[in-house]
Amino acid sequence: MLQLDDILEARERVRETSRHTPLEHSHTYSSMTGADIHLKLENFQRTGSFKIRGATNRIATLSEAQTDAGVVTASAGNHAQGVALAATRSGVDSKIVMPEHAPISKVKATKNYGAEVVLSGQDYNEAAERAHEIERAEDRTYVHAFDDEYVMAGQGTIGLEILEDCPDVDTVVVPIGGGGLISGIATAIKEQKPETRVIGVQADGASSVAKSLEKGEPIALDGVDTIADGIATRSVGERTFPHIQEYVDEVVTVSDPEIAVALVYLLERSKTVVEGAGAVPLAAVLFEKFQYDADETIVPALCGGNIDLNTLTNVIVRGLVETGRYLKIRTVLKDQPGALEDLLDVFTAHQANIYAIHHDRTSREVEMNDTEVEIELEMRGPDHVDNFLADLRDSGYPVDVLA
Structure with a gap:
């Protein structure tokens, strides 16, 4: 222990x-x-x-033979950067296996710290399997991310x-x-x-x-x-x-x-x-x-x-969305002049600020004399959202909350 x-x-x-x-x-x-x-x-x-803490401590304890052979590890990104920097500062060659879909920013940072990056696997565990293959093939020391x-x-x-x-x-x-x-x-x-x-x-x-x-x-x-x-x-x-x-x-x-x-x-x-x-x-x-x-x-x-x-x-x-600050809804209007203006009157009454609005007259989801509208809104919290949606529905608008 x-x-x-x-x-x-x-x-x-x-x-x-x-x-x-x-x-x-x-x-x-x-x-x-x-x-x-x-x-x-x-x-x-x-x-x-x-991660730089653990990586630095592990690399500082390598033997001379291990230092000469280099290190390998697997990481989704943070341990990768820690090992890369710690190894480079100690003059140790490092090879890092990262999942194929690792964040681009973390991949670039790892390379910039001096490591060779290999992309392999869908997650950490699959990347670790590839890293252990490299460990055995190249006689490198495996620097485990946590164990x-x-x-x-x-x-x-x-x-x-x-x-x-x-x-x-x-x-x-x-x-x-x-x-x-x-x-x-x-x-x-x-x-x-x-x-x-x-x-x-x-x-x-x-x-x-x-x-x-x-x-x-x-x-x-x-x-x-x-x-x-x-x-x-x-x-x-x-x-x-x-x-x-x-x-x-x-x-x-x-x-x-x-x-x-x-x-x-x-x-x-x-x-x-x-x-x-x-x-x-x-x-x-x-x-x-x-x-x-x-x-x-x-x-x-x-x-x-x-x-x-x-x-x-x-x-x-x-x-x-979770804090009631952003709302995306879909509703249906009659395809006639003034219908959108009537809808926006409800928005104005509640001071709901519009980010974007998409007006689709060709949607197959509505009747031919209707039009579908998707709207993104800035809101002021859960109570504001609840009152706004209740008023829309009371005014006869069918509302689907998309986000």
């Missing part, structure tokens, strides 16, 4: 490469929840995520920083993919301040740890489906699972819409960019996925900020 001394040694190895990231009190989320919320901004870390005690120890340096910057912390909330991050943080926290709770959070569509804890042993999912690609792993690690059982107080899950809402709040209220995996701890707090008391000091660990811009656009829209 990983020990506190291992994490303390790791801190010395990673000190020059990784940053001591900020821990900032949030008046916004404290007011929203009643708790005392402090955000651990690991999205400000070098390479944009915590490695040196990697876990490197990630655990975040726990040291949290206790140094917020010694009165009551609860630390950490995302879980394969378990390397939470194993390291939980070990660092619990071996110094055992009364502090550690809560793990997974996406509903990648909840291998929650299911493994129910069964009492690691299980693998058939597939994963979540916007939080950084934690989209099918299984927990064999080495990380015992640490989760030993040190983690509770594991909860959040939905993709809840992740999107948290991400939008962070953009709008905190002026900070995180990826889906980075938003899950805050989502768990905002949507009360675990019980906490008023004035309890809670630290959500925002583990990364490497989100693809196309993904970010989609997530923002979804977050605006």
Whole structure:
């Protein structure tokens, strides 16, 4: 089992490469929840995520022969960048296997940090199979994304920083993919301040740890489906699972819409960019996925900020939908002069701002003397949406909500 001394040694190895990231009190989320919320901004870390810590610690422990042969790994993006930068800084050749549909921004960043990138597989697990083939063929050292005690120890340096910057912390909330991050943080926290709770959070569509804890042993999912690609792993690690059982107080899950809402709040209220995996701890707090008391000091660990811009656009829209800020509807009008103007009078009465309008007189979905209209609207919240839709229907308009 990983020990506190291992994490303390790791801190010395990673000190020059990784940053001591900020821990900032949030008046916004404290007011929203009643708790005392402090955000651990690991999205400000070098390479944009915590992964540089574990990668640096692992590569620093390579033997001379391993250093000469080079390293290989598999990653959806963040671990890839961490290994690439850590290897380049140490003069070690690195080859990274990434899923075929990995975000373009993460692929480019990994190459820019000096690694050779191989695209293979539909997800992390398939990419890992290819990476192990390269490991055997080229005698490289495989740097596991999470199931490695040196990697876990490197990630655990975040726990040291949290206790140094917020010694009165009551609860630390950490995302879980394969378990390397939470194993390291939980070990660092619990071996110094055992009364502090550690809560793990997974996406509903990648909840291998929650299911493994129910069964009492690691299980693998058939597939994963979540916007939080950084934690989209099918299984927990064999080495990380015992640490989760030993040190983690509770594991909860959040939905993709809840992740999107948290991400939008962070953009709008905190002026900070995180990826889906980075938003899950805050989502768990905002949507009360675990019980906490008023004035309890809670630290959500925002583990990364490497989100693809196309993904970010989609997530923002979804977050605006979930918070009643964006509405897309379809209705049917009589195909006659003045019909659209009458509809817009309802919009004006509710001060619903139109983003876009599409007027289709040829749709096969309506009668020949009707016309179909799709409209995108800026709204002011759930109550505004409900009142607006009720008034439209009371006025005789059939309404389908598209988003």
